[in-house]
Amino acid sequence: MTVKDRFYSYIQELQDAITEKLEQVDGKASFKQDIWQRAEGGGGRTRIIENGNVFEKGGVNISAVHGELPKSMQQYFEVDEADFFACGLSLVLHPKNPFVPTVHANWRYFEMYDKQGNIVDQWFGGGQDLTPYYLFDEDAKHFHTVCKNACDKHHSSFYATYKKRCDDYFWNSHRNEARGIGGLFFDYCKADDNMDMEAWYAFVTEVGNSFLKSYVPLVEKRKDAEFGPEHRDWQEIRRGRYVEFNLVHDKGTLFGLRTNGRIESILMSLPPHVQWRYDHSPKPGSQEQRLVSVLKEPQEWV
């Protein structure tokens, strides 16, 4: 099987594994599935969970699209007319309990073809990152340790490199703070002297396979923590920053909106209940203040 076929099978299976586990963790809600077609070629399988015991809103979506590279993507990749294939899994989970962090992950594969249908370029991309509302150092360490262990099996420099890229990417520049406490972000992972496409495939699937291990223990540990309306307010205000990042800065989101992607699948990333207050800032010395100060200066966790 080609890398393309194997990776597409892989994300289908991974979607099943992740949604099955998350339903079990939630104990109440189940994922609703929508199959959609893209007029220009391909489509996707969107799975959404809402109003669960644990997950207030979330999506675990896969898609595989192909056809002529849209004009906006030509500019983006700095290429002329070409055909393309892209597939990937994207997930965002917004828990109800403010002590459980939001998580985002995406693993994707891309191919470009010449007029004869030969592959002229191919690469993997992806990553996963955590957005807590209350910062527990042990949780941040756990998440990053799982990310690092997955990386270390493939290259000793990957964790440091992709951790840094994650901090750089998920940066709300207009707020001068990170969206969350990071994780991994990699893109344009192409065959070179050290890593052929097989090696990249092994790396990306290793990271994908590590997702449940990185996140579920944090959910299990915090999902029954008691919280009051003040914790919930803070969560909703911070979710506003999440919206700001996704709508103002996130390339994937803007890309989808500009290339006639399926809006409801793209915007599943937006949190269910959100607040914006004028000039809100947490009390000095509070837990909330500590989170903000860490977001302003990304740290090393392992």
Place this chain on the structure above:
Amino acid sequence: MTVKDRFYSYIQELQDAITEKLEQVDGKASFKQDIWQRAEGGGGRTRIIENGNVFEKGGVNISAVHGELPKSMQQYFEVDEADFFACGLSLVLHPKNPFVPTVHANWRYFEMYDKQGNIVDQWFGGGQDLTPYYLFDEDAKHFHTVCKNACDKHHSSFYATYKKRCDDYFWNSHRNEARGIGGLFFDYCKADDNMDMEAWYAFVTEVGNSFLKSYVPLVEKRKDAEFGPEHRDWQEIRRGRYVEFNLVHDKGTLFGLRTNGRIESILMSLPPHVQWRYDHSPKPGSQEQRLVSVLKEPQEWV
């Protein structure tokens, strides 16, 4: 006095008149004022109302900034290095009651200078538009009639032209629907054979002076209407579309975020409580459905 000095005095007085009247309408909350300075020159006077009887959140802000034209603005205006002056009043009001519409308005004046400080270009811009959550035709007619009357005193074609531009501008292209039911939008209003800067000044201030007349009667009529959680949910979901427009499409907002504007003054436009649900659509035949169908095909109201 120069046009610049007169217009700046005008927006200061208009801010006073508008905030005074809105406080009176609200009956509970008053505007909190923040004076801010811009490092590169100028500053502003931000006035915010929150948690009122009528207004859940709103801002009526003025600013006057000057200095070297930022690089991003050079590209935007397609000019080389230049000095500039810009001043304006921006307001957004998010009422608590879902039957009272949100309103936005902005009136502004811009000057550009050569190295010797001579004015090389100058123009007015602005407009006002209404975003209802429940559509009352008589309210839409009232708002547009006040807009049209203000326009008609200055040019018989202005209302038709600027009403159309408003519909075109406040278009959530990724949703294929308007943000609201429109109003007026004009920009680059420069001296020509028909209108000198004095005539434009008279027009823009006429529109500004008509604001309270266009909006306050709608607030008075609807502010005590009974509503339930289902109306409130719908309002919060539609506010999500407002956020999407402002963060994805609104040039003023993106401009501010990219030119190191005062974030809290720019983002005062975002609603206080917002919801995103997956693939939500109103029931066929409902009031909510009717609003959406009108937003998909902007109408003539007068």
